[in-house]
Amino acid sequence: MTRPAQRSGGSRASADRLARLLNLVPYLLARPGIAVAEAAADLGVTERQxxxxxxxxxxxxxxxxGPGDLIxxxxxxxxxxxxxDAGIDRPLRLTPDEALALVVALRMLVETPGIANRDAVERALAKIESAAGEHAGAPVAVRLPGDGDRVEALRGAVGRRRALRITYYTAARDETTERTVDPIRVSMVSGHAYLEAWCRRAESVRMFRADRIDDLVELDEPAAPPPQAQLHDLSAGIFSPSADLPLVTLRVGRSARWITEYYPCERVEPDPGAGAGSGREWxxxxxxxDLDWARRFVLGLGPEVTVVSPPELAEEVRDQAAAALDAYAEPAGGTTSR
Known part of the structure; x- marks a missing residue:
């Protein structure tokens, strides 16, 4: 009974600390050489905190x-x-447009099914609405991304506890399959709606993105996930890396370093072959x-990324890149432009 309260308290403490950190640097910049005890008293925290x-x-x-990048x-x-100061030289202040964008995003989040710590979101929304004043009441249209009718149909099947037959497109393998599933819940993760269900074909729990379900039929039989069906922990997103998945190592240039912020990485380090102090490649x-997804991922990143390992991925990327270049070559017979 105490766990939700503890989790909510942890979320509140984290939010309060983030706000304090965002204002701490400009506060200290305006008071060089200030005593720690005096700063703590001004900020309403203990010296230890x-x-x-x-x-x-x-x-x-x-x-x-790296050096020169950190506060x-x-x-x-x-x-x-x-x-x-790493550019944090002013206290955090929101423009009217920024405040309105946050209000809209938080209102959408409050309406998202299965969201954790809803009370923390509502408290944050109330604070921003109060600070934004009249701007928070501006007329806006809010619509969750994806196929609303499809999501409602999935929610209905979950509520009625009915099995579904779906036609699903798997982007990682670029294939469409038909499956019979036992729905468990519908969740919103990173702006997309997902059906979490027991897949009778795979004999395990699977996540199906709603906008990739091409067709669905509600069956006249109850959903019956087996006792061993375990829901995924979605706190860190849909993808959960595990040791049994392929490990890929890439050499990444400066403009592609964003992937280390967006994707969970096991190791990020300067490339020792790039020369001491260059800092240009990681x-x-x-x-x-799977490696098919990795191949498409690397090709989409362009010349700022090269494959170090595994060798078969490097070969596949090289072959497909060469085939793409050949497609732009002049036809064997040649053509004459007019």
Whole structure:
């Protein structure tokens, strides 16, 4: 009975700390050499909490996260001075457009089925609406992404506990299959609606993205997930890397480093072959669902990414890139333009 309250309290504490950290750097910039005790009193926290915040700030900064990218500070006894602010030189203030965008996003989040910590979202929404004033009441149209009718049909099947026959497109394998599933729940993750169901074909729980379900028929039989059906932990997103999935290592240039923020990576480090201090290329290792997906992923990233391992992925990428170039070559017979 106490776990939801503990989780909600943890979310509130994290939100409060984030707000404090965003304002801490400009506060210290305006008061170079301020005593830690004085700063703690001004901010309404203990000295211990403030020192923990300062330790966290030391590892925050700009993408690259190397020397010259991270927030830096100097201590003189019990006094602290910010020596590099990483661009956080003003207290956090929202423009009317930014406040309205947050209000719309939070209103949508509140209406999302299966969202965790709804009370924390509602509290954040109330605070931003209060701060935004009249701008929060501007007329806007809010619509969840995806096929609304399809999502409602899936929710209905879950509520009625009915099995479904679906025609589903699997993007990772670029194939369409027909399956009979026992629906368990519908969730919104990263802006997409998913049906979580026991797949009788795979004999395990699967996640089906609603906009990739080409057709569905509600069957005249009850949904009956077996006792061993376990729901996925969606707190970190849909994809959960595991040791049994293929491990891919890529050499990544500066403009493609964003993938380390977007995809879960097992290892990110400077490429030792790029030369000391160059900092231009990273070696990035991540798990993938299968090598076909990895091939399309790498090709889509362009010349800023090359495959280090596994060798078969490098060969597939090289062959498909060569085939694409051949498609642009002049036909063997040649043509004459007019």
């Amino acid at each position: 403030l020192r923990e915040d300062l330790e966290l700030l030391w590892v925050c900064g700009l993408p690259g996260y 830096d500070m100097a201590f003189d006894g019990d006094r602290v001075t910010i020596t590099y 070696l990035v290792s991540l798990r993938v669902t």
